[in-house]
Amino acid sequence: MAAPAIYLDYPATTPCDPRVIEAMLPFFSAKAGNPHNRQHAAGRAAAAAIEQARSQIAALIGARPAQILFTSGATEANNLALHGMARARQARGRHIVTVASEHASVLEPLRALARDGFDITVLPVDAAGLVDPERVAHALRPDTILVSVMAANNEIGTIQPLGAIGALCRARGIPLHSDAAQAADRLALDVDALGIDLMSLSAHKLYGPPGIGALYLRAGDPVPLLQGGGQERGVRPGTLPTPLCVGFGQAAALAGAARTAEQVRLAALTDRLWQGLRRRLPDIRRNGDPAHSVAGLLSLRFPGIDATALMEDLPDLALSSGAACNAASGLPSSVLTAIGLDAAAAQSTLRIGLGRFTGEADIDRAIQLIGDAIPSRLG
Secondary structure (H helix, E strand, C coil): CCCEEEECCCCCCCCCCCCHHHHHHHHHCCCCCCCCCCCCHHHHHHHCCCCCCCHHHHHHHCCCHHHHHEEHHHHHHHHHHHHHHHHCCCCCCEEEEEECCHHHHHHHHHHHHHHHEEEEEEEEECCCCCCHHHHHHHHHHCCCCEEEEECCCCCCCEHHHHHHHHHHHHHHHCCCEECCCCCCCCCCHHHHHCCEEEEEEHHHHHHHCCCCCEEEEEECCCCCCCEEHHHHHHHCCCCCCCCHHHHHHHHHHHHHHHHHHHHHHHHHHHHHHHHHHHHHHHHHCECHHHHHHCEEEEEEECCCCCCCHHHHCCEEEEEECHHHHHCCCCCHHHHHHHHCCCHHHHEEEEEECCCCCHHHHHHHHHHHHHHHHHHHHCC
């Protein structure tokens, strides 16, 4: 039997941790119950399990349980934060500030809002993918009603200076939203210390199940995207999926407990991979700045190589040429073009993501396979 492929696409999705699956399973059958029906024991037990999950997620980011609203994922949370808060605050102004390297689930809702008459300022980033807080300060206006800056980039791993940006926004009374899907299990996030008012999270980015996410909401409800039912304070109606909520909570608890040690381990593995590839392939280049990036994510350029074609030569490695949600577009990555790469450089980029189940043997095998594949492509 052939050895299984080495999974190096953790930024796209993480394998569900067996401990998470174990926590979820009873709520599919033996402990099934509608959490919104408190008239019988099964419903009350399901509701209690969801509230425990809400508490576990809140603890991961320094929030209160009542501030956590469940969604179907970070994409829905981003849309709810942006569309919902824009509509809720439009009487105060119609100006929103964001950053060029944001995820599509932030940029596309903002483009839709622009078509509806909102004024969107998209700030540039430097070659490391960082936005300058001074640029944010200069962009703020009396009619600015929201700022959205992600915590850690999904393609190059850049950690944005949220503390400085949060202080600017708080001083002016402007809500700050952050897409933290890639950061929640990698960074010590404290919404109060960072001055964040809304934060989007996703379970499947931290070893939980797909199909469940959350929006942290400090105060002031956004206008709902959906109607029907009073669940989640009426902001996000619909019957909550108890097993998925339980899995998200368990994943958050595990991530919080292991975060510090895991980041040390991943940093060592990332360096092992980078140094090993550099020895084999001295012409490769690294996108972003490792001094301002999360551990476990490498965005690498292979000059003269088409990254998509290279992946065809690497069937034993699960890799990505960019964000999974944009992989089928055929267009250069907006993140890579935002940091100054031309189309050819963007096309030569591979994203390699390490995670909880990556070991040294996987890294060494990846170095060997990539190192062997490049010469044949350069031919």
